[in-house]
Amino acid sequence: MLSANPSLLIVLTTAIVLMLGALSQWLGHRFTVPPILFLLGSGLLLGNQGLGLIQPELYGTGLRAIVSISVAIIVFEGALLIDLKELRHCSRSVLGLVTVGTVTTFLLAGFSAHLLLGLPLKLGLLYGAIVSMTAPTVVIPILKRLHLNRRLETILKAESVLIDAVGVLLTAAVFSYISASNHGVAGGLLQLLVNLTIGGAIGIGTILGLKAAFTRAPGLPGDQVRILVLGAVLLGYSLSEALAHESGIAAIVSAGLMAGLIKLPYKETILQFKGDLSSIALSLVFVLLAADIQLDQVFSLGWQGLLVVVLLMVAIRPLAVLLSTWGATLSWGERFFIAWMGPRGIVAVSMATLMAMELKAWNIQGSEPIAPLVLLTVILTVLVEGGGAAWVARRLNVMPKKILIIGCDEISRRLGSQLVAEGEAVTLIDQDPEPVRLALSGGLDALLGDVLEHETRLGLAWCQALVAATPSDKANLMICQTLRARFPKLRLIARVNDPKYEEAFQAGNIETITLAEAAATSLSTLVLRPMTFPLLGFRSAGNQIVETPVESARCTEIPLSRLDLPKDCIIALLKREGALDIPNGSTTLRVGDIVTLIGKHEAVEQFRTRLGGDS
Structure with a gap:
């Protein structure tokens, strides 16, 4: 037929x-x-x-x-x-x-x-x-x-x-x-x-x-x-x-x-x-x-x-x-x-x-x-x-070191999304299937299970940082203490839900962020410095604040006033050998410096690429 x-x-x-x-x-x-x-x-x-x-020959010359x-x-x-x-x-x-x-x-x-x-x-x-x-x-x-x-x-x-x-x-x-x-x-x-x-x-x-x-x-x-x-x-x-x-x-x-x-x-x-x-x-x-x-x-x-x-x-x-x-x-x-x-x-x-x-x-x-x-x-x-x-x-070794987040609740997922938007490689892990499902549906890389069970797969020894961000301070403290003993050089950051646990974390050489203090700091910044707050809170459309290393020798030994910075980008801070400085027009950069850039997204990324050594 x-x-x-x-x-x-x-x-x-x-x-x-x-x-x-x-x-x-x-x-x-x-x-x-x-x-x-x-x-x-x-x-x-x-x-x-x-x-x-x-x-295809059915189409004849029409093909x-x-x-x-x-x-x-x-x-x-x-x-x-x-x-x-x-x-x-x-x-x-x-x-x-x-x-x-x-x-x-x-x-x-x-x-x-x-x-x-x-x-x-x-x-x-x-x-x-x-x-x-x-x-x-x-x-x-x-x-x-x-x-x-x-x-x-x-x-x-x-x-x-x-x-x-x-x-x-x-x-x-x-x-x-x-x-x-x-x-x-x-x-x-x-x-x-x-x-x-x-x-x-x-x-x-x-x-x-x-x-x-x-x-x-x-x-x-x-x-x-x-x-x-x-x-x-x-x-x-x-x-x-x-x-x-x-x-x-x-x-x-x-x-x-x-x-x-x-x-x-x-x-x-x-x-x-x-x-x-x-x-x-x-x-x-x-x-x-x-x-x-x-x-x-x-x-x-x-x-x-x-x-x-x-x-x-x-x-x-x-x-x-x-x-x-x-x-x-x-x-x-x-x-x-x-x-x-x-x-x-x-x-x-x-x-x-x-x-x-x-x-x-x-x-x-x-x-x-x-x-x-x-x-x-x-x-x-x-x-x-x-x-x-x-x-x-x-x-x-051309992939940046991963940031591992323990926990997949709302705060952890928001943190993961912000870090991914900044170009970081992020993995979340949780023992509860539902938060993991929500993380995956949001486009995040997430695993179900215990962090130590997936030690090899996660490459803990090569992680840039580990953030213990579960709603339980006891769980966060136990995870950090266990990993500190096994990986002494791993950077550990903990979310502290109740301020009374903060000293216990700090005693273990663990960086902390207390939710109450973070909320208070953010609110005071919004009240006193409303123009700065959007940059720090990832809410300003088209604007960006980043820290980036100086890797290109072409950007060094030239006063900033003659460095031809993009129009909508400024160097706000300079970190050299551990010391912070506020640069001026006569400041010169060196390879190894870390600078804080503020400005429009395209301008910041343009100058960031130049500092990266491929201009």
Whole structure:
């Protein structure tokens, strides 16, 4: 019956693809695994080489249009999230990874594919351009689980976001050259320049046109805004392609970057662009690609294809990182971990799918291995680099020491949430299942049981501090006394509920905070110093007060008056060799100092990064 109704077959196939996409996203969230693995796995299982339930050829010539629209949505979303104004605040390592690192990966990966697989050099370089992009959809969830030190997390997150736009433009540029290279090198370069110019102009013009339209039509409902943006972006893509074939991707990237750069009305609404539409686009691209892959094409790559991917992971990526971070004050452990964290993902597969279709449409010979090679690259890098990230981070000691909180009641959960918001790695533990459940539902890392039962798992000897914060003073005192005997160097902090127990804690060299005293101090601060209170109480939107060490020699031996502090940030206190001082314009910093910064969140984080040694 279905075979006699091709339209119904297409509808059924689309329904299966969308359901698999939703299921894959849920499984990824449930098991904290990149959803891309489930998307590709389901496509392979139900595709032409599996059960045959998904047959991409049913879409005919429409498949190319579906993939083009999906890639346009995915690429626009990625570019939209990049704030070009933040580039001037980026560390030299991030800029190096996005520029030097991209070029190094592009060239070496391209030449390795050319030499080992026999791909024509132009097609080898196309592979190099595609795999020059790491994947924010893989990297960022991994970073959330690992709780790396702030500097390293900032570098990896910024690289994965920024490099997508660079890699997409590079891929489009290489393909433009390939498609026009029949006219010689000069003709290929000329076509590349034309494509980038036309695509860039149309993309920028599209966003400026939207801005003018939105300015003249205030009060539009959010759903209409998103539909207008989608229509305008696809219109710009189509117009660019009509004027100069293969210039559409350049138009999409420039539109996304422009939308992130200017003050665009309804910007917050537009940022929701990545919702359902992106999920649909991801499902279509990944599942249909995997369903269409012939496994014999992957196996036909042989040991040479496997070697290309291994070289990318163990030689090319590390060399690119070494060159990119040359001169930055990163430890070798941090450099090695950046080199390890190079998983490829959504945008790489999307571009590979689109390029494979375009190469076939242009009848360019020898291009068949590119899609399976990119697929192999994504699978291996996600499994090996993504899966082994936690193990490598622990061995390299790039994860900050954990803060352990004993107790999961309301006070403990609030404390945990505040510390997590400050970038700390926090674990709560309690013997009562209900508070543990509430902590887990609030996004906190929590364990059920006794602290000594989980001593090895918690790594008590390596904790930054332990906070005994149960409602029972006797329990808190017993825990602290036991741990003081076993771990003399561990910093112990106790919540004291009844002031009469405070002396007992202090006799054991345990730092304390008495709830009654804390409440009284907070109330007096609110009464006498109302402008200071929000900073101390984590209530001031956009403001921040932090203590941070000085690690960068570039910030030392320069008077503060000439240090070019961000506009909304001040150095309030300076601690040197245990002594506190209030700095002035002639004060100079030294490596090892600890400073207290007060100001707007972005300004404080910007200067904190500079002090961290990666400016």
